[in-house]
Amino acid sequence: EIVLTQSPGTLSLSPGERATLSCRASQSVSSYFAWYQQKPGQAPRLLIYGASNRATGIPDRFSGSGSGTDFTLTISRLEPEDFAVYYCQQYVSSPLFAFGPGTKVEIK
Amino acid sequence: EVQLVESGGGLVQPGGSLRLSCVASGITFSRYWMHWVRQAPGKGLVWVSRINPDGSSTNYADSVKGRFTISRDNVKNTVNLQMSSLRAEDTAVYYCARVQRQLMILDAFDLWGQGTMVTVSS
Numbered sequence: 001e002i003v004l005t006q007s008p009g010t011l012s013l014s015p016g017e018r019a020t021l022s023c024r025a026s027q028s029v030s031s032y033f034a035w036y037q038q039k040p041g042q043a044p045r046l047l048i049y050g051a052s053n054r055a056t057g058i059p060d061r062f063s064g065s066g067s068g069t070d071f072t073l074t075i076s077r078l079e080p081e082d083f084a085v086y087y088c089q090q091y092v093s094s095p096l097f098a099f100g101p102g103t104k105v106e107i108k
Numbered sequence: 109e110v111q112l113v114e115s116g117g118g119l120v121q122p123g124g125s126l127r128l129s130c131v132a133s134g135i136t137f138s139r140y141w142m143h144w145v146r147q148a149p150g151k152g153l154v155w156v157s158r159i160n161p162d163g164s165s166t167n168y169a170d171s172v173k174g175r176f177t178i179s180r181d182n183v184k185n186t187v188n189l190q191m192s193s194l195r196a197e198d199t200a201v202y203y204c205a206r207v208q209r210q211l212m213i214l215d216a217f218d219l220w221g222q223g224t225m226v227t228v229s230s
Contacts, residue, residue: 034216036153043203043220044145044153055208055218087153091214096167097143097155
């Protein structure tokens, strides 16, 4: 059974700074991997699919990389609206469609 | 407008039942796998169930297997989640979600509803 681990749990940064979020899978998930953003009281929003493909309408300051077991979401320059919780997800192995525990990006 | 709208949430006693519905609009509903995902208050996202485009194949998380049933009506563009033997730990916001690409079995979720709150308490 695959376990997703996200780090750090909380990231404190200022607008304009670069954010680097990590997610590690306990077994390979190839590129069946996604990142989501969730703001309080809102549904999640797909950012990245296939590990490195931006979803429709996602600004190019968001980028994803990695394959196999180690994945990274990078936000090149944080905008005020980017402060949120970010979840990783694998969609290939048991437990199906499992999400990571999340990384909160907060304003420093 | 492309959207998913959930309904049916509410307060239910432990051991009770509840039926959630999700109506899709603006999409070719019958060509997508559909999912339910839940989120307990202050917690992360947990996948619950999925159903294939024609409704003939379903899967469930171990935590709900045997208690929840997913179904769909492709005429009414609706996916349902029948929940029974509810427990306090089922308390959560329940989201329906669509996979990104038509007929894709393994895919990310690009369209989400706004969620419906289910509270299981006496």
